[in-house]
Amino acid sequence: MIIQAPYTRPVPFTNGLINNYALLPEKQWSSLHLRLPSELGNGGLRIFTHQNLHFYRGKWKFYNSTGFQALDEVGTNDLIDFRISRNHHMQSAYVQGVKKFAWDVTQVDGIRMFIPKALLPSDRRIIDKKIEQFILNVNINLLIDHLFEIDPAESNNTLLLEAKFLELIHYFTQHLNKGEITQLLENNRDYEAKQIETAKEILDHHLSNPPCIKALSKEIGLNTRKLKSGFRDTFGITIRQYIIQQRMLLAQDLVINSDYPISIICQMVGYHNRGHFASTYTKYFGHLPHQAREKTN
Structure with a gap:
């Protein structure tokens, strides 16, 4: 034809x-x-x-x-x-x-x-x-x-x-x-740096259910490679590592400074499996969540 x-x-x-x-x-x-x-x-x-x-x-x-x-x-x-x-x-x-x-x-x-x-x-x-x-x-x-x-x-x-x-x-x-x-393209670098900061802010506001890399890439207008490499270069860790880090810091604050049950805190920071949450918490802080609460009390 x-x-x-x-x-x-x-x-x-x-x-x-x-x-x-x-x-x-x-x-x-x-x-x-x-x-x-x-x-x-x-x-x-x-x-x-x-x-x-x-x-x-x-x-x-x-x-x-x-x-x-x-x-x-x-x-x-x-x-x-x-x-x-x-x-x-x-x-x-x-x-x-x-x-x-x-x-x-x-x-x-x-x-x-x-x-x-x-x-x-x-x-x-x-x-x-x-x-x-x-x-x-x-x-x-x-x-x-x-x-x-x-x-x-x-x-x-x-x-x-x-x-x-x-x-x-x-x-x-x-x-x-x-x-x-x-x-x-020199001016474009400043734009990309701002978009990486925007990506971090989006993750901070959606820690319990963060967007996937592809969705985050579309939201900030950078391709996935620029997003991943730019994030790592800017903050020294990968996006996945950052999400886990911020979840654990939030969980630690809630364990020590709130009366929420550990099971609820687990869900609040995006974990559906309490065992997984507890093991990740232990890797970060060297003790289980309930042990941190007992020390505080």
Whole structure:
């Protein structure tokens, strides 16, 4: 099968996929998700549009060999295309001097961005050189990894996915026009440090039932690797170790300074097994909870 659609214009592109190839649309927040019909394959495409800036996150697999041919030429509407694959390979048909969009799309897991030409350097050679610098930056790689970690089919992820897209486009256009990506990301370190502190505050307020790493990562807007490594570097212990430490400190305070039964304190600090709670408490303080209370009394 060959899919033909006007690639650089999101509305005709979307309508073509829906009307001619039976993709199933679902409007979610500021995006449209197109799902492959079950007889053709699985997965889909999430489309975001911002006036003359738009970007796609595609993850699908057709059962049969499928190609794509655009009905419009590269550079139409003064929009420049950029593609990024999961293995961090970044390409642009415009930069490569290709006239027509055409490629195999049987199985896709990638990102597509169309950026106004006015936001980019006029010399394609400059763009080509800076793409390589951009895609090799460690922090940009982490941002791209985070984008690929977000499930594009899940409606609850829509706003986070859009935010990460816009962050990536921001850094990319700034890098192309203003300087090296490393310099541009220096200010980002302060942001990440603040988000790590925010993660700690969230854990402090939910010690009895803390969010998992993935949920905490989404809540603060850092990928799981940045969250775990940043937390360990900042506080000297892992997130799991921190949760246990703070639970034990709270438990010690409750054992000594409250009249709650030990069984209730066990539940208050997030333990459902009293034996596990007692053994962890003993490892931290060298005695059982009831022994600490007896000494106090």
